[in-house]
Amino acid sequence: MMYGYAGSILRINLTTSTITREALPEKLCDDFIGGRGFVAKTLYDELPPGIDPLSEENLFIIATGPLMGHFLPASGKTHFGSKSPATGGYADSNMGGHFGPELKYAGYDMLILTGKTPEPSYLFIEDDKIEIRPALEYWGQGSLSVEEILKTDLGERFQILTIGPAGENLVKFACISHDFGRQAGRTGIGAVLGSKNIKAIAVRGTGDLPVYDVDAALAKGKEAFKKVFEKPGFKGWTPEGTAGITDWVNEVGAFPAKNFQTSHINHSRKINGEKILEKIKITDKGCYCCPTPCGKYGHTKTRLGSAYFEGPEFETISLFGGSCLLESIEEVSYANYLCDELGIDTISGASVAAFTMECYEKNLITKEEIGMDIKFGDLASIVYLLEIMSLRKDLGDLLCQGVKTASEKIGQGSQKFAIHVKGLEWTGYECRNAPSMMLAYMTADIGAHHNRAWVLGHDVVGAATNVHDLITAGGSGEKRSRAVVDAKESAKHVISSQHLRPAFDLIGCCRLQMMELGFETEYYAQLYTLITGKKITWDDLIDVSEKVWHLTRMISAREIDNFGRRFDYPPARFYEEPVPSGPNKGCFISLEDIEMLLDEYYKARGWDKNGIPTNETLERVGLGWLNTGD
Amino acid sequence: MICSLSNFKKAAPSRALLNIEGRFPEPGDYLIHVCDQCGVCAEVCPVEAISEKNGVYIIDPDECIGCYICVDECPHQVMIRLKEKNIAAKCISCGECVEICPRDALSFAENLQDTGGVK
Numbered sequence: 001m002m003y004g005y006a007g008s009i010l011r012i013n014l015t016t017s018t019i020t021r022e023a024l025p026e027k028l029c030d031d032f033i034g035g036r037g038f039v040a041k042t043l044y045d046e047l048p049p050g051i052d053p054l055s056e057e058n059l060f061i062i063a064t065g066p067l068m069g070h071f072l073p074a075s076g077k078t079h080f081g082s083k084s085p086a087t088g089g090y091a092d093s094n095m096g097g098h099f100g101p102e103l104k105y106a107g108y109d110m111l112i113l114t115g116k117t118p119e120p121s122y123l124f125i126e127d128d129k130i131e132i133r134p135a136l137e138y139w140g141q142g143s144l145s146v147e148e149i150l151k152t153d154l155g156e157r158f159q160i161l162t163i164g165p166a167g168e169n170l171v172k173f174a175c176i177s178h179d180f181g182r183q184a185g186r187t188g189i190g191a192v193l194g195s196k197n198i199k200a201i202a203v204r205g206t207g208d209l210p211v212y213d214v215d216a217a218l219a220k221g222k223e224a225f226k227k228v229f230e231k232p233g234f235k236g237w238t239p240e241g242t243a244g245i246t247d248w249v250n251e252v253g254a255f256p257a258k259n260f261q262t263s264h265i266n267h268s269r270k271i272n273g274e275k276i277l278e279k280i281k282i283t284d285k286g287c288y289c290c291p292t293p294c295g296k297y298g299h300t301k302t303r304l305g306s307a308y309f310e311g312p313e314f315e316t317i318s319l320f321g322g323s324c325l326l327e328s329i330e331e332v333s334y335a336n337y338l339c340d341e342l343g344i345d346t347i348s349g350a351s352v353a354a355f356t357m358e359c360y361e362k363n364l365i366t367k368e369e370i371g372m373d374i375k376f377g378d379l380a381s382i383v384y385l386l387e388i389m390s391l392r393k394d395l396g397d398l399l400c401q402g403v404k405t406a407s408e409k410i411g412q413g414s415q416k417f418a419i420h421v422k423g424l425e426w427t428g429y430e431c432r433n434a435p436s437m438m439l440a441y442m443t444a445d446i447g448a449h450h451n452r453a454w455v456l457g458h459d460v461v462g463a464a465t466n467v468h469d470l471i472t473a474g475g476s477g478e479k480r481s482r483a484v485v486d487a488k489e490s491a492k493h494v495i496s497s498q499h500l501r502p503a504f505d506l507i508g509c510c511r512l513q514m515m516e517l518g519f520e521t522e523y524y525a526q527l528y529t530l531i532t533g534k535k536i537t538w539d540d541l542i543d544v545s546e547k548v549w550h551l552t553r554m555i556s557a558r559e560i561d562n563f564g565r566r567f568d569y570p571p572a573r574f575y576e577e578p579v580p581s582g583p584n585k586g587c588f589i590s591l592e593d594i595e596m597l598l599d600e601y602y603k604a605r606g607w608d609k610n611g612i613p614t615n616e617t618l619e620r621v622g623l624g625w626l627n628t629g630d
Numbered sequence: 631m632i633c634s635l636s637n638f639k640k641a642a643p644s645r646a647l648l649n650i651e652g653r654f655p656e657p658g659d660y661l662i663h664v665c666d667q668c669g670v671c672a673e674v675c676p677v678e679a680i681s682e683k684n685g686v687y688i689i690d691p692d693e694c695i696g697c698y699i700c701v702d703e704c705p706h707q708v709m710i711r712l713k714e715k716n717i718a719a720k721c722i723s724c725g726e727c728v729e730i731c732p733r734d735a736l737s738f739a740e741n742l743q744d745t746g747g748v749k
Contacts, residue, residue: 101643180652214639222729282657283658291732
């Protein structure tokens, strides 16, 4: 018997309506743990090479981890995987909430969808009862609206995930929504579900998960919760959640402003965590088993409309409030709500809007092409752009492809300020005075995302530290000195973080207890051993995390033509244009330094000059079978 | 989760003897459904399998016949069917939920129904 896991994989071929349940292989668990590890191994083994990400052949994977759904802090991160519509390479995206634990209680560690239903449908899963149900009546409706309908129809205890019109219309940054405000936002995973004609998945599980040593796991779980309660950040970080970092990021000059033209804004105190508590919040909203609920559920009212919604978190604040220059928390919140309802990733949605506004400002596209006189800081412009891109109306048909494709089509130098890596829009940190964080974005396996490595602490204060301590220590106060590029050090920090943070994505837990509060990682290894009965150390988990990192690189190398070094560069703005204003005025990282960062990173990783893992490296990390084809 | 682990040694929230109901999108809050030891279960039990001791109503598993009338009649809907044993189960005010709640949202009532119930 395998402890910790539910023990089964549920496969549904949507074209033939074939539903099969198979045993979860123990070797897969031992070698890849769960979550992101399951996603990577399954994609490598089962994805037909070279397919169109929006074709029936693509896989849509939901993967849980061994600690998910068990009694320990924040054990509810659900993972999704596919070939990315945004980048054409490896994709995973995760979300909090309660979906993954419920899937495990229903009996399934993984759900793998292939094919496409002939008509819009939704999946109904209640323990062993699995049905593909018609969903034509929901097609065209918003993500939040459909979740409310299904909750009303099926019962509050069902956990629901949905896509919005953007997912239906195959927008390349469409997200998956759940629990009225949790999203798997990145890599266009919502478009993959839309391409399969699946509007929603509803799950209810009444079973139990086998635990190797129930009494010891319960005692250790209690100890872990109490340890979290003792952290200063438990009461210091939780009230504002991720939004609490807003002013600090702005003060140190790492805030994206006006499509990353500069790195500081004057209105951060109008859009920060304090303003959320003052103007927006109704209740804290937590994910499964989370003692530090960072979700701030609330209500916003603007001249264009009002809405109940969850958020905004830091990324949404920085991109709508900074990159798009919305100047009030109510407006940032309304843009957040609209993205949630339309089913758009707030990060990419805001970035595409900001890119479009800059193109218009520079006369690269006309008012007639856009259909409106748009400008930075104007909510009506942003609402308009979000709507046309999610509905693929007029210019929206191009914008829905993301900034990489849009800039290639628009040309006229716009590629220099299309802020992305590998086709995935950049998240909320401006890095022209943060070489380590720049390298983290350049080398993140899904594209320009911060959750694989967050090393801004190294760049700003010269050390890794949990976010609560970083914020309470205050910003730089004065103009920061220019960061010295030490490529070897940057590579070391980035690689270490790229192993640490995604390790949480293997076990199925949220990393924020550790990253934001400084909760000790040893608890996860101890709980893994008590719950699964298999001895493991945190270092062992890090080794698996490293192995998965090389595997995801190999997947992208297989799927993307001529993949390699040229896919790891930041936009030219970051190495050609010095920051024009703010604390980091004059800073940029030269192309020469960018090359050096990549050289040192590849060397430290054991990759060749083109950024491809060498045979020796694959052998060293336990992926020798990639060389031999076994 | 701690309720099902503590009382049934099972990692199965469906066995929890309390329920947190999210009310979204409107009004955007949570309702806590929890046993206040009101005694309705004892009143409706046809075989007097439920008795009160120190303000807490307890089910005698040897007497329970698994009719589940108490489960249906519970005003807070926080009793469950233990189908493998064919008996009902209810909150025994063990206090594990109070101890672990990070928000202090649960506490023992001083004078709730003159019992030691959780509120």
